[in-house]
Amino acid sequence: xxxYIASRVLLLIPTFIGISFVAFIFIRLLPGDPVIALAGExxxxxxxxxxxMEQFGFNRPIWEQYLSFLWNIFHGDFGTSIASKxxxxxxxxxxxxxxxxxxxxxxxxxxIIGIPAGIFAAVKRxxxxxxxxxxxxLVGYSMPIFWWGILLIILFAGILHWTPVSGRMDLIYxxxxxTGFMLIDSLISGGKGAFKSAVSHLILPTIVLGTIPLAxxxxxxxxxxxxxxxxxxxxxxxxxxxxxxRVIGVxxxxxxxxxVITTIGLQMGxxxxxxxxxETIFSWPGIGKWMIDAIAKRDYVVVQGxxxxxxxxxxxxxxxxDLLYAVVNPRIRVK
Amino acid sequence: MTNEVSPPVPIxxxxxxxxxxxxxxxxxxxxxxxxxxxxxxxxxxLLLVAIFAPLIAPHAPYQQYREALLTPPSxxxxxxxxxxxxxxxxxxxLLSRLIYGAxxxxxxxxxxxxxxxxxxxxxxxxxxxxxGWVDALIMRIxxxxxxxxxxxxxxxxxxILGPGLFNAMIAIALVLQPxxxxxxxxxxxxxxxxxxxxxxxxxxxxxxxxxxxxILPNCLAPLIVQGTLSFSNAILEAAALGFLGMGAQPPTPExxxxxxxxxxxxxxxxxxxxxxxxxxxxxxxxxxxxxxGLRDALDPKLKRS
Numbered sequence: 001x002x003x004y005i006a007s008r009v010l011l012l013i014p015t016f017i018g019i020s021f022v023a024f025i026f027i028r029l030l031p032g033d034p035v036i037a038l039a040g041e042x043x044x045x046x047x048x049x050x051x052x053m054e055q056f057g058f059n060r061p062i063w064e065q066y067l068s069f070l071w072n073i074f075h076g077d078f079g080t081s082i083a084s085k086x087x088x089x090x091x092x093x094x095x096x097x098x099x100x101x102x103x104x105x106x107x108x109x110x111x112i113i114g115i116p117a118g119i120f121a122a123v124k125r126x127x128x129x130x131x132x133x134x135x136x137x138l139v140g141y142s143m144p145i146f147w148w149g150i151l152l153i154i155l156f157a158g159i160l161h162w163t164p165v166s167g168r169m170d171l172i173y174x175x176x177x178x179t180g181f182m183l184i185d186s187l188i189s190g191g192k193g194a195f196k197s198a199v200s201h202l203i204l205p206t207i208v209l210g211t212i213p214l215a216x217x218x219x220x221x222x223x224x225x226x227x228x229x230x231x232x233x234x235x236x237x238x239x240x241x242x243x244x245x246r247v248i249g250v251x252x253x254x255x256x257x258x259x260v261i262t263t264i265g266l267q268m269g270x271x272x273x274x275x276x277x278x279e280t281i282f283s284w285p286g287i288g289k290w291m292i293d294a295i296a297k298r299d300y301v302v303v304q305g306x307x308x309x310x311x312x313x314x315x316x317x318x319x320x321x322d323l324l325y326a327v328v329n330p331r332i333r334v335k
Numbered sequence: 336m337t338n339e340v341s342p343p344v345p346i347x348x349x350x351x352x353x354x355x356x357x358x359x360x361x362x363x364x365x366x367x368x369x370x371x372x373x374x375x376x377x378x379x380x381l382l383l384v385a386i387f388a389p390l391i392a393p394h395a396p397y398q399q400y401r402e403a404l405l406t407p408p409s410x411x412x413x414x415x416x417x418x419x420x421x422x423x424x425x426x427x428x429l430l431s432r433l434i435y436g437a438x439x440x441x442x443x444x445x446x447x448x449x450x451x452x453x454x455x456x457x458x459x460x461x462x463x464x465x466x467g468w469v470d471a472l473i474m475r476i477x478x479x480x481x482x483x484x485x486x487x488x489x490x491x492x493x494x495i496l497g498p499g500l501f502n503a504m505i506a507i508a509l510v511l512q513p514x515x516x517x518x519x520x521x522x523x524x525x526x527x528x529x530x531x532x533x534x535x536x537x538x539x540x541x542x543x544x545x546x547x548x549x550i551l552p553n554c555l556a557p558l559i560v561q562g563t564l565s566f567s568n569a570i571l572e573a574a575a576l577g578f579l580g581m582g583a584q585p586p587t588p589e590x591x592x593x594x595x596x597x598x599x600x601x602x603x604x605x606x607x608x609x610x611x612x613x614x615x616x617x618x619x620x621x622x623x624x625x626x627x628g629l630r631d632a633l634d635p636k637l638k639r640s
Contacts, residue, residue, distance in 0.1 A: 018479035142619040147612030
């Protein structure tokens with residue numbers, strides 16, 4: 001097992017170098033130079049241009065810039081936003097809880113509905129429930145989620161007035177962000193209605209962000225279950241006279257869940273990297289919105305640092321998923 | 336597999352009848368799946384709409400009717416039979432724009448999948464065939480692409496290349512290509528040591544011939560399925576880029592861009608928001624239905640059940 005972990009981690013080194021290089025080279029690939037790109041149509045005097053180039057270190061040799069970029073990253077310095085003058089890492093850490101909270105809720109939504117639906121559809125293969133739920137899953141899988149979000153806003157916020165249109169919390173409530181998770185903070189604050197407000201703000205984004213993972217998980221659970229139900233050990237368990245519940249719940253489910261867990265993990269990694277579309281539609285102050293705002297504002301230091309951080313998250317989560325996979329599936333370790 | 340020894344006499348005839356037989360076998364398995372057949376029908380319909388857009392569309396897509404801004408669909412109060420699905424904020428006929436939009440979406444999907452498949456398959460074949468450092472290099476590059484969330488990477492690429500439909504297509508193709516590379520590599524690796532490959536190697540076939548004429552045709556089934564999935568993905572991503580203002584630029588009647596333009600009217604004029612999204616959903620759904628059918632028909636593992 002140790003050798004397996006070591007080989008996995010070693011494989012990450014070239015990927016890490018590649019990722020850092022991509023994030024680094026991106027600013028340098030922009031037409032013109034980054035300072036001019038930042039100035040946009042306003043333009044600037046040659047002296048100021050020179051000064052800024054030196055300040056950001058853009059006039060040094062490219063390999064030197066890259067090494068110092070790497071050096072800084074290892075010291076936790078992901079650059080300073082040109083627009084807000086705040087450290088990229090600090091901004092990231094402030095916004096990340098919002099994204100994390102949303103992605104955990106979305107994944108819970110997807111798992112709680114998706115896995116039982118998939119199991120039930122597989123067990124009752126060909127039934128009306130099977131056809132209906134898989135039909136819905138395919139629609140969910142094909143959904144342009146930015147449009148889905150708008151539809152839900154029209155219905156639940158515009159017509160029914162059940163939920164707010166956007167944001168994380170009503171402005172009338174104010175409390176110190178202790179954990180950064182609105183659900184927990186609002187409970188701690190004890191402000192009447194604050195928790196309710198946090199929940200009502202979360203519902204629509206959770207559904208929108210969870211829709212595609214839900215569809216993927218339901219479909220995959222069903223097909224994994226179908227595959228497992230045809231295996232010899234399931235037939236043996238049935239032949240032994242075990243109850244249907246036990247055969248499905250223990251013998252089949254344990255094995256069917258292996259690929260599903262992988263999918264959940266990989267999806268989670270992508271969700272945590274920021275849900276650009278969902279966060280944009282609901283003005284959710286998370287990583288995705290932060291990145292798209294930085295791109296729109298041409299704040300390329302943020303884009304560079306953000307890309308790096310986001311890729312690091314995806315990489316770490318994928319590594320954890322790989323290792324978990326080896327834990328639940330001993331066949332992998334031996335290879 | 337395709338390399339069966341065919342009887343020596345009427346080679347051409349045997350080949351064409353073999354092809355027919357294989358197609359009818361494929362169609363037999365494909366048509367079992369009713370959803371797939373419906374999806375295919377919808378897709379063909381959309382394709383015809385796209386091709387004959389100038390003949391079908393009641394109005395020109397850019398024509399503005401200043402006296403009919405935000406007209407509701409014709410069946411609703413205040414609707415006008417001239418504009419079946421209503422008009423947008425500057426008085427353009429929604430139906431006509433949607434019809435022209437089909438051209439963009441299908442074209443985007445086609446081009447993106449072609450680019451992604453072409454480059455991904457070549458890289459995958461090289462990696463799977465040569466192994467060693469070629470394999471390691473190509474696969475690490477693919478890992479790097481996959482370490483970024485696809486939409487974010489596409490957005491950043493478009494920021495470098497400049498917003499626009501063409502650049503968006505290149506960005507999406509680049510993001511989708513690792514899937515083809517990985518799939519091709521795995522398929523090539525499993526075919527590489529089969530007897531027919533060794534036989535043709537012994538007969539003196541060169542690397543290029545072995546890679547692309549001997550091995551590749553036997554790896555096509557999973558690639559076709561992945562191609563359909565990427566086709567629908569490409570349409571979704573392009574629409575998302577358009578929606579975020581980084582894809583096709585207004586006034587192009589691209590569905591995602593139309594949605595972005597309509598965003599401020601969501602509570603006032605439901606039709607300008609609803610129909611473009613519905614068009615995207617129907618198109619993507621049809622393609623995914625076909626994809627599911629193709630997978631069932633081409634996957635030998637499922638055939639036996």
